Amino acid sequence: MDNQELYDITIIGAGPTGLFGAFYAGMRRLKTKIIEALPEAGGQLGVLYPEKLIYDVPGYYEIKAKDLTRELVRQIMRFPVTLCFEEQVEALGALLRDVVAGMMPFVLEARGIGAFPNPRAPRVIWLGLQGAPEAMASLHRMHAGIEDGVAGLGFPRESRAFTAHLTLARVRDRQSGAALAKVLEANRDRAVGSFTAASVGLIKSELRPAGAVYTTLVEVPFGAGV
Numbered sequence: 001m002d003n004q005e006l007y008d009i010t011i012i013g014a015g016p017t018g019l020f021g022a023f024y025a026g027m028r029r030l031k032t033k034i035i036e037a038l039p040e041a042g043g044q045l046g047v048l049y050p051e052k053l054i055y056d057v058p059g060y061y062e063i064k065a066k067d068l069t070r071e072l073v074r075q076i077m078r079f080p081v082t083l084c085f086e087e088q089v090e091a092l093g094a095l096l097r098d099v100v101a102g103m104m105p106f107v108l109e110a111r112g113i114g115a116f117p118n119p120r121a122p123r124v125i126w127l128g129l130q131g132a133p134e135a136m137a138s139l140h141r142m143h144a145g146i147e148d149g150v151a152g153l154g155f156p157r158e159s160r161a162f163t164a165h166l167t168l169a170r171v172r173d174r175q176s177g178a179a180l181a182k183v184l185e186a187n188r189d190r191a192v193g194s195f196t197a198a199s200v201g202l203i204k205s206e207l208r209p210a211g212a213v214y215t216t217l218v219e220v221p222f223g224a225g226v
């Protein structure tokens with residue numbers, strides 16, 4: 001955060017405890033800020049059970065979790081509470097800047113179509129990425145730096161090996177597996193072209209019924225900050 005403003009209280013987490021804590025701090029005229037990792041308030045009520053009825057909140061015969069969240073947020077709006085969402089994005093952006101600060105652009109070749117978890121039962125179709133030994137070393141160094149950094153921020157480590165690839169499509173229709181396996185086999189070594197990798201991005205992926213929506217949250221050019 002660039003903002004250096006001082007607060008009497010900073011609450012970590014906009015779950016019901018943090019929201020009510022901020023309300024009470026406001027009642028005591030304390031200048032309060034809430035920092036929340038997620039893009040919205042509510043904690044478990046919003047993420048795990050927004051539609052569930054809750055019966056043990058004083059003053060309510062019953063109330064849906066999402067409605068309780070709305071009321072808790074409305075309650076703190078009596079006071080000038082500052083809410084900061086998605087703070088992990090800031091931390092991840094800073095991490096990416098550190099990791100690629102000393103990197104130079106490198107060339108990768110898009111070659112070979114494959115599938116996860118395997119070509120016989122494809123769920124995700126990808127295009128492999130290859131390159132000269134120095135390029136692959138740069139890519140793997142970047143991957144290791146990011147993996148170590150995000151683990152340090154509390155994210156679980158990826159247990160599967162890193163396979164450099166571009167995702168082309170997701171397969172919904174499992175019946176098409178045999179036909180797709182033939183197409184994948186025929187294109188196993190297909191060369192598509194090469195490009196220069198010169199930046200790293202933090203992409204938000206929202207899986208919706210009509211397909212995934214991708215939003216670039218942060219993009220850092222290699223060598224930025226050198």
Ligand SMILES: Cc1cc2nc3c(=O)[nH]c(=O)nc-3n(C[C@H](O)[C@H](O)[C@H](O)COP(=O)(O)OP(=O)(O)OC[C@H]3O[C@@H](n4cnc5c(N)ncnc54)[C@H](O)[C@@H]3O)c2cc1C
Pocket residue numbers: 012013014015016017018035036037038042043044045048049052053054055056087
């Ligand atoms: C299925 C289910 C049903 C439940 N039903 C009821 C019920 O009927 N009645 C009842 O009283 N209780 C119920 N509970 C329990 C209730 O949801 C929890 O007690 C309550 O959510 C705890 O509130 P909290 O604010 O302490 O934590 P949480 O709701 O867990 O919120 C914590 C917030 O802090 C954020 N956070 C954590 N760490 C950081 C960080 N380092 N930086 C920034 N943000 C951070 C999280 O993203 C989250 O938004 C239920 C729980 C579940 C799972």
